[in-house]
Amino acid sequence: MTTSLRGEQVASMISAFAHEAVAGHNEGSVWVGAESWPAVARQLHDRPETDFKYLSSISAVDYIDHFEVVYHLVSLRHNHGAVVKIRCGEGRSDPVIPSCMPVWRGAELQEREAYDLMGVRFEGHPNLKRVMLWEGFPGHPHRKDFLR
Amino acid sequence: MTLENVLLVSAIIFAIGLYGVLAKRNALVVLMSIELMFNAVNIAAVAFSRYTVPARLLDTPVALTSDAVRSVLTGQTFAVFIIAVAAAEVTLGLALALAVYRRRESVEVTDLTTARG
Amino acid sequence: MSIEGSAVVDVAFWIVAVMAIAAALLVVTVRDVFKAAAFLAAAFLATAGLFVLLRAEFLAVVQVLIYVGAVSILIIFTVMLVRNVPGGNRTGGPFYVFAGAAAAVLLALGIVYAAFKTDWTDLDQAAAGDDRVAAALTGQYQAEAAPGDGGIELIGGPAADQETARQGVFRRTANNLGTLFIRDYVLAFEVISVVLLAALIGALALARERGAET
């Protein structure tokens, strides 16, 4: 059974190497500051006690006043999973977070998808272009204000 | 169809091949022209072979001696040799053309002014 | 019964000859190298037709097999590997055209002159009323041939089965050619095979890219 790590557990794990990175946590998830995310991701991937070698899923959510990107991480060795959430700035204009593609290559298409459909820009992604829709499509359809 | 007529055809094809060899720039076309010239020679050789036998005897039952066979078939033997040589020549020629093409991105003989690779 | 000498053969000859000449002309005139190669194949095919008319069926088949089936395909293959095919069949300039044309015409005239001037012993006519040629080729020599001559298999022969003898002089060309190769022209034959081998190795050596991993 994959242990879903509770938010505070993950928060303490992250605090062990980057204290200021944790922006908060709740029952199931932990919030990480956008600017420290690449370093945290690298550590989560590399450190033996976290060992999140497997990036399960990247989802972007539109919370009207801000956007959030949710990472579901799994460690194949320890068989535990964590949910890391990143708030992409305040407001709706130009949400941007650093890409985690250098750490997990599996993020390549998922980040492109999130950019395409939700308009979250991933800085440092080598090939950030639309994946489902064609170049020049107006807007990002998964936003709540699309065609409203 | 007389010997002269066949030789006439052979001569014309040979001349066309000669023109191609002299006037064309593309190495492949020059090669093709050389093949045409070989071909013209073949025609002539076979024609000579054919006209050593009277037309009357072509379809009648005959028995030839070995000397006769030799003299009748010499022309065809020549043609076979020529075909073999031409095959060898075209292989080499094409390999050369390809080698040149790889070096210079061109197969034009006028570009080949130096002998160095 | 023979159709040799009838108008059909003449008509067929001229049709095939004109085709061969036209295809040969097109080889050196069309701009597209691919088409030039294709016309070369057509010229070879027409030549094979000429061979059939000249009673050399074996050679005709060999011509198709080697020239049409192998050499031309090889040329076409190379053409397709080389760029600028559609406009690639250029001449070297006006001078080359004129010089080449002049040389070709002169040579053709020379050959034709020689061909028509020479007094070929026209066997077709000569043998019409005169059996000496036929005798030279056939029956009379049977007795005189040495018993151990035995090199070349006789076509037919006195006791030969009528089925074979019925077919005429060029019936077993292939067998006789083969025998000639390994008896009379054996040296030339060996030299040719060496030449072929050398060409094969040379072509391989040339086509291998220098410094490339094999």
Next chain:
Amino acid sequence: MYGFGLLKGFSVTALNMARTPFTVQYPDRRVGLFGLAQASGMNPLQFAMKRPGDAVRAILGMAKIKVELPQAPRFRGQDFIWYVERCTGCASCAKLCPLGIIRIVTDPAGRETQEGEVYDVEVFDIDLARCMACGICVEVCPYDALHMGSGFERSKYAFKNLLITVDELKQMPKRPSTWFRPQLEAKGYDPHTGNEADWRLVGRHEMPNLTQLKKSWVDDRTK
């Protein structure tokens, strides 16, 4: 040994050549003499004596017989069975349709409805061109008025002809699929063999009992 695997493969294909094909011919099936005789309930010899012309055609492979495709009783087809006697015009089906392809209009004139009467459903349009036969409309129908049908031969040349209107629904032969209708299934009803089901026959798939009603209408509300 090299090549042995290929030979094994050949044996498999040869074996399958001996099996009966799994494809089904539709809408009619080509039969030989035996098949045709069997279909007419005679033995082949008898058949050949009685109907020699047909026998010759069958031997030539030209005879065909109609084919009914095997279908499960739950098969969700393209058409709908609607019992007007049961429908109250509540339009639950229209509301819960994921694609919103059902249009129900009851009494546009605003006629007074007396007690004991039901709404007169004037428009009941189902746009089959977009229907995906998910059956949610049937699942949510509280009075079991709407049932899935089991037809699948409604191909039309134009999309507009695929619209089922209320008249069509009323006239449709009443052979409901047993999909989400356990009461029909319990009776062993099969739309492909059984008779047409009257509105009284189809019953309710979930009889509301009083305790449940009380729970949902009284207890939960007063909570």
Next chain:
Amino acid sequence: MTLRTEPVTINIGPHHPSTHGVFRLRVTFDGEVIVDAEPVFGYLHRGTEKLAEERTYVQFVTLTDRMDYVASMTNNQGWVLAVEKLAGITPSPRGVWLRMISAELQRIASHLVAIGFFLQDLGAFATPLMYTMRERERILDLFEILCGARITYSYMRPGGVFQDAPQEFWPRLDTFLKEMPHYVDEYERLISGNEIVLVRTKGIGKVPADTLINASASGPILRAAGVDWDLRKKDPYEFYDRVKFDLPLAKESDNFARYIVRIQEMRESLKIVTHCKEQIEPGPVRPKEVPFLVRPPRGDAYAHIEAPKGELGYYVVSDGSIAPYRCHVRAPSFINLTLLRDMLVGWKVADMIVTFGSIDINMGEVDR
């Protein structure tokens, strides 16, 4: 002999017969050898995730059918698991067993399609495809008895399934379980030892295991590299901890390994179905108290299952209404395409098609 040739760019697809849908691969060839490949897709994008925001939780079940349309049952399963997790619904046991039976049958059907088309891409002139389709038809027959549809089932509901299996289902299932192993043997006789298949697939499309893990690959691809990661074992959802089955693994990570893993998984799935059939208990298939309009509390949930093509995840955010606020699908086919370029570059045209077939994608799921 190496010749300098012009690299040519060819669009494989979107109408190429072997791209399994409207998929486009922009490939650059040097002669017959692939030097670059870029997948282009989105031709079948229908905005399913956006549509979910306008549908109730049950209505969306019908749309999950349309994502991976050769494995609709598992799509349904993932979705209802996510909803159950979100709303805290405890499903009724009989419903869960039925869900497992149908999901495993669906896995067999999906693998049958995958193997058939894989062989079709190898150029087998549709013979293995026809055989696998024949067996798939039997599974579809079972599904038709079970839920009245052959492709788009919409069988599952939060809390269980919509209706119990009819009586005639069980003997048919028995026959199928009895005969199917023979058919699998037959495929193996036809394919697994075939020298042409071996020479075409062994050692081709190799990717090391750590690259696969890093690229989030999942499903048979991952297991063909020797990584024992199967959510049914490692994160047993439903009652997978109550059934016994083995995890087929291969270590070569090439096209043949992917094929052989699928073949073995079919055998294991048959085992699972047998176990489920033995353990299934009578009772309701859906708890009475679960309403048709599920109203989960505010919050989010992520449920993932082992779909035939890999890890299928649903991330659902609820705002307390009858429709999800946001639904994200982690589609295995989509993410498995990440490594397509690595698998293709350096191989030949024919290998490209085969490797692509061995990934077993489904465009309905890739584009969603």
Next chain:
Amino acid sequence: MTDAFLENAFFRNIYCNLASSASPRCAGGGPFGDGMFPAGMEWLAFLITAFVIIFLVVNAALLAVNIYIWGERRLVARLQARLGPNRWGPYGLLTPIADLIKILTKEDIVPAAADRLVFNLAPVLIVVPVLLVFAVIPFASSTWVADLNVGVLYIIAVLSVGSYSAVMAGWGSQNRYAMLGAFRAVALLVSYELPMVLALIGVLMITGSMSLVDVVHDQNVPFALVQPLGFLIFLIGSVAEIQRPPFDLAEAESELIGGYHTDYSGIKWGLFQAGEFMATIASAAIITTLFLSGWRGWGFLPSHIWFLIKLVAVLFAMTWLRGTLPRLRIDQVTAFAWKGLLPLAALNLVVSGVLSFIWPAPGVAELWVMAIVNLAVAAVSIFTLGLLLGPRPGERTTPAGSAVFMPAKREGTA
């Protein structure tokens, strides 16, 4: 004109009716008297007879193609547990006609970038050489169009012309798929021609004649037994030359969408298909003639029927191959030709040479001895080659198979 042509009674009748001839074969004239034309017009009679014969052969070939297309579709369908065409005509026999009508009424599209001359010539070129092959095949003890003294060589030569079609189609379409297909086709044809010719030489050594009539005449024992290695090589080579599975990579449907005929439509595409099927029939006829003792059989059936039976058997084998095997890759195909078939062919050549040196004119008994020796050589050499080229020992190639299994009858639903 040679008299072999007149061995067939049918042809002789036509000819002898038309022309008064001095030939002993026509001594009695035709059945309806002789000499419709005056003396000296034999050539006209010859032309007319030739035309009639060509007309007959071409149409017979086309009819055979139609029947074969139907047969192959039915057979492949049965191999795939399907039914095959059965709607149109008795047992679906008219399906090829319906296909033909469909093909004829389709729009004939020539791509804008195509080289029109080359593009339009290519489909013709695939049909003509195949038709030419039928000229030398002895269909029965006295039925053939021409008894060429270089018949075997002629067949190889004419078939090698077929590669022009692929090249021209590929080049003329100016389509990259088509070009790749053309390259593959040429590489394939060039590779397989050599082993095929070498395999044939073994046969020629025994017969001592290249005439197909003589070859059949000398086949007291079918050469498939006397020359098993040559037969195998020639069979594989033929399948490769006509580009059928598993060697159909020039038109690989799943890779190149039809290869060199990707851009063709309508009747030109139909010509390609007809050419391929005709080539299949021609190859089967060649194999029948060269290795399965042609029209020879036992007394109770006429020789035409014997030829037909053997032809159908070969076609069945080819269809079976097609229905079972996946496709190889281009480098594997050529490697198989050069590394596998060529050494085998060379070995066959050596063994046959030695054997025919021992028995220059083998009788039936000697042929059987040759057959036994050659079979042994074939078994040993194929096994050795399989060890050299095959999978490494220890690799699991065979599954846990089980016994033959027949399913219960498919029960109807509901």
